[in-house]
Amino acid sequence: MMNHTRSVNPVLFQAFEWHTPSTPPTPHEKFSDSSHWARIKRLLPGLAPLGITAIWLPPGCKANDPCGNGYDCYDLWDLGEFDQKWARSTKWGSREELDAIIQSAKELGIDCIWDAVLNHKTAGDATEVCWAVEVDPDNRCKDTCTPKQIESWLQYDFPGRDRAGMPYSTMKWRAEHFNGTDWDERSKKGAIYKIVDGPVSSNPLSRIAGKIKRDLLGKPGKDWADDVSNIHGNHDYLLFCNIYHKNPEVRQDLLKWGQWMVKDVGVKGFRLDAVQHFSYNFSREWVQHVQRSGPVFIVGEVWTHLTWRILEWLDKVGPTASAYDAPLLCNFSRIGEDVRNGSPNADLRTILRDCLVTVRPDQAVTVVTNHDTQIGQTSFTPMYTPLKPLWYAFILLRKDGYPCVFWGDLYGTQGPHAEPPSCIKGEKKLIPELLRARQLFAHGPQTDYIDDAACIGWTRNDPEKGCAVVLSIAPEDETSTKKMKIGTSGEMWMDLLGDREVCIDNNGEAEFPVSGRQVAVFVKKQELSPLEFDLNCGI
Missing domain, CATH: 2.60.40.1180 (Golgi alpha-mannosidase II)
Structure with missing residues (x-):
């Protein structure tokens, strides 16, 4: 595994939770004391002495709406700089505030890790007609209708960036850049639509001849990526407008964006969102491309309790990438629930059973909770609060794995299931204490x-x-x-x-x-x- 930080005992801090509040600058302002970017900048001087060596920033690209967390990505190239989708800033803040974070972090010896959404886009600027088939949600390899024309929001013109002369990237996205979507404007119907090549002719013999020609040229018809997780038959499609990574324009734009984020914006690494949902080969190409300019930390999100599925992605991408040890988190949860319920099955000897950190200690990012597993979220995983100090000690004070501390455990969470900071023992705040112990005593x-x-x-x-x-x-x-x-x-x-x-x-x-x-x-x-x-x- 590559050296992801200069520290002997590095620590990654996830600098947000799902319901993190933020009041970004208005369209006519560049700074706001109430934005989350401003909040992080204020916190950095206090995090550095604890031994935090890197912060995982949320996906701060322009989203579907001003309150979007960024996983509903609209424009990768807009980091809160252009007036589009009803705002100049993102939910998290402006480009100027982001630049200030990265500069302050650099001065403190803290790397900024960017949450990159390379699987999908949403909120196109106009509809476009294309050919598609509906697929069975439980088996995406099974078409449930013959090819038909649908009208979907697949046209991305980026008017805010366009008014500025399309800086950074001139690419405008169209139907050929996607292979799936979830909405037909004509029928007002939501479904999983696989975007396919249109028929070359109404004559069946002509259609067959066209297919033979494409096959001879090595250009098969558009389909799901064939190098992804096989859950639901094929797990390429997740949501929104699914990016077609075989398209040459798509590949070049995404490769260029990654390099721009490192060289121009100044991030030192990436958390790749939902990597089991897009081409593993493209992940490898993208990782190799961004790492050409120097050490760039990469962690992929393959969220499953099955270590072999995580290894599938790591083996394809190579030894310079990491992945979250979701199986270890699941073991924490299982043991905690057994304790909570008084089960005789509670057994700390099983804590490392089938974990990534056991088989790939140098490629495992170890976590106790994150924004997806907190209560109310899609991957909610119950975590018995009284035992969280044990789990943090386990990831912070052992020699294997790269530990990640969650914002909600240090500062608490907001939203409908708000929780206070965890790991408090009387007057002692145990996570800071354990972080100091990692710096000073977790050696040898x-x-x-x-x-x-x-x-x-x-x-x-x-x-x-x-x-x-x-x-x-x-x-x-x-x-x-x-x-x-x-x-x-x-x-x-x-x-x-x-x-x-x-x-x-x-x-x-x-x-x-x-x-x-x-x-x-x-x-x-x-x-x-x-x-x-x-x-x-x-x-």
Whole structure:
């Protein structure tokens, strides 16, 4: 895997949640104190000392409407710079505010990772007539009608950018640039429509001759991408106007955009949205293209509990890309729900079962929650809140994986299912404490003690910057201990998150205690300055 950051123990911070509020500049302004871009800029100086080395920014391209989060992408080349779709700025802020974030982050040694939506577009500027077939939603390889003409919003003229002379890219998108859509304006019907080549003639023999000619030229008729996930028969189509990556104009425009984002805008990496829904071969081509100019971090979103499906994408794209370890997150959820429900199946020994970080430790981005798994979202995954500190300790203090901290766990979430910040223990804010522990003490070879259903531990054995970590899912009124070898006889070790101390015995071992449903992080006894982190600073 490529070096995605300069830090020994890097940390990625997801700098948004699904319901993050933002009041961007008005069309006649370039800055607003209430935009999310402005908020992030205020927070950066407080995040850097915690060891945050990169921030994952939301997809700040022009969306379907001014409140769109960006996954409803309209124009990749408009980062809040052109007056189109009823606003100049995006929901997140203006291009000028984005530039200010990237510059401030650079000065603080923090990389900006951009959320790139390369699978689809939405909110075309005009309709266009094309040929299409409806497909079975449960089997997209199965046509449910003969080819027919539909009228869909497939014409993208980008009038705001057009008035400015079409800077950055002159491409205007038409029906030939898509292979799927979800709406027929003529019939006012929503469905999954696969856009196909129109018949060359009403004569059946002529149509057959046309197909033979296309095949001989190596130009088969338009279809779904054949190198995608096989869920629903073929998972190329996700939503909106599905981009046809075999089209040469499409390929060149998307490749050029990626290079522009790195060289001109200044991002240091990309989170690729929904990569199981577009050509794996194009993903490889795109990744190789943007990495030609230097180290560019790439993480693909293949959201599944099946590690082999993630490996399919990684093996195709190559070793310079990463993927989220969704199976590990699912294990956190499974164990947490067993604890919540009092199930005897709760077993910490299964925490690494079938995980990406186990088989590809250098390509796994480890997460506890994100904007898609938070409550109310499409991939909602229940996460028992009292155990979140255990899971954050697991991703932050072990040697494998690239951990990602979620905005909602540090600052809380908004919306209909709003939640306060998680991982609070009395006066201690545990995520900042664990981040500091990762910086200072998560060093050296690792020894695992994953040998008990209710209590596990591990050590990091650097002589000066090591730690001993213990996790327990036992009842809250129970104290468990884990005998682990670390340190030197006679040394006193203290729990960073509590007030317990232990003494290393003559064998270089100690019984490290932890209360039920808690985590303890022991380090060599020393004076540490109080950690000051204001959850409301800059919000």
